[in-house]
Structures are given as structure tokens and as C-alpha cells.
Amino acid sequence: MRQTKYCIAVVDDALQLLKEISGMGPSTLREIYLCVGITKNKAFRILETLIAQGFIKKDEHLYSFGDAALNLCRNNAERLKKVQNKLDQELVGWEGW
Secondary structure: OOOOOOOOHHHHHHHHHHHHHHHHOOEOHHHHHHHHOOOHHHHHHHHHHHHHOOOEEEEOOEEEEOHHHHHHHHHHHHHHHHHHHHHHHHHHOOOOO
């Protein structure tokens, strides 16, 4: 992770937490705070904030992506597909394609 003097530590921690959940899949609080390297209390508070915003959901004792995070992924995938289609159309005009 690249730190600059303009980084906001808690935002950086929250994004790192999201990346860890992305890689691990549904995870317990303990798994998350140990992987991210922050305190249990800080991880809990970040997770609760992300739950309130819809980015994380909690089922039993497992945290995973919520609808807001999934919608971000879906929207970006749609944008990438449009770019890919445009590039494909441009390639059709090239000789040999």
C-alpha cells in the first residue's frame, strides 16, 4: 500500500479491509482484523460503517460483500464491456480481423 502525506488512515484501512474480504471471501471479524493488521475494535467499527452503507453484509458471524459493493462491480463490468465492444468494432475494420 502506497502511503502519502494526504492519505486518511481510516479510509486506507477500510479499503484494505474490502480488498481482504474480496480475496478471502466471507470471513469472521478475527480473520479480517488479523489479515488487515488493525485492532479488533477498529475493524468492527469500519465493518459496521460499511454495513450501514450497504458495502458489507453480515450473516451469522461472517462478513461478505453487500449490495452496494456488488453494484459497483457490476457497473464497472458493464462499462468495461462497452469499451471492449467499441474496441472490437474498431478492430473489425483492420485488415486481417
